[in-house]
Amino acid sequence: MKALWFVVFAACATTRPPPPPSWPIPAGWKHEVIPFPLEFAPNVRHRGLEELRFPPDFLKAGAANYWSYAFVWRLDDPAQLDPTMLAIELAVYFRGLLVAVDGDRHRINPAEVTVDATPDFELRIHVIDTFNAAAPADLVGTAHRTPCGAGALWTFVLAPKGSPLRHELEALVAQAGCGQQVVR
Numbered sequence: 121m122k123a124l125w126f127v128v129f130a131a132c133a134t135t136r137p138p139p140p141p142s143w144p145i146p147a148g149w150k151h152e153v154i155p156f157p158l159e160f161a162p163n164v165r166h167r168g169l170e171e172l173r174f175p176p177d178f179l180k181a182g183a184a185n186y187w188s189y190a191f192v193w194r195l196d197d198p199a200q201l202d203p204t205m206l207a208i209e210l211a212v213y214f215r216g217l218l219v220a221v222d223g224d225r226h227r228i229n230p231a232e233v234t235v236d237a238t239p240d241f242e243l244r245i246h247v248i249d250t251f252n253a254a255a256p257a258d259l260v261g262t263a264h265r266t267p268c269g270a271g272a273l274w275t276f277v278l279a280p281k282g283s284p285l286r287h288e289l290e291a292l293v294a295q296a297g298c299g300q301q302v303v304r
Contacts, residue, residue, distance in 0.1 A: 143295060143300050150174040151173050153171050153172075154169065156170065156193075159220075161212050161217065163212050164209050170194075173292060175288075181249070189289070190292050191275075192273060193276075194302070196271045197271060198271065198272050199272040200272070210235040211235040215233045219250075242261075243262060257280065261276060263275070266298060277289040
């Protein structure tokens with residue numbers, strides 16, 4: 121009997137499980153993958169990838185899904201950030217992104233972009249929508265870190281307060297995990 125258990129255990133130990141599925145892209149949504157270091161925010165010093173999921177009408181002012189989205193940082197480094205450090209990194213991230221999108225139109229003062237994070241990693245972010253008419257947008261959301269071997273997976277949900285999409289975004293980031301295949 122012991123020999124049989126040994127054979128079963130050895131067979132299970134040498135059989136590799138199939139790779140985990142990729143992080144889902146809901147039907148009709150857009151997605152992007154951006155490698156770190158981020159071109160628009162090189163001072164956010166991580167190694168890995170950012171994956172983003174955008175619902176329809178993400179950048180349509182006045183739409184129910186306006187500025188409501190989810191993203192993950194799949195990092196090769198441990199990225200053990202406290203709320204203050206995460207807020208600093210996200211401020212650098214959004215300032216760099218929005219200045220890059222604005223280009224030579226100069227409609228944004230980067231200092232107007234602010235990020236606050238509570239001890240529970242609840243986020244409040246004030247951005248200037250340089251994708252459109254440079255109107256302000258206030259976002260609330262969450263961040264969560266999961267250790268992944270020597271690296272980390274950070275998940276983010278951001279949307280204006282009262283967004284009807286919040287629960288769907290939270291369910292989407294709950295499906296992100298370590299070791300998933302990246303859809304490009």
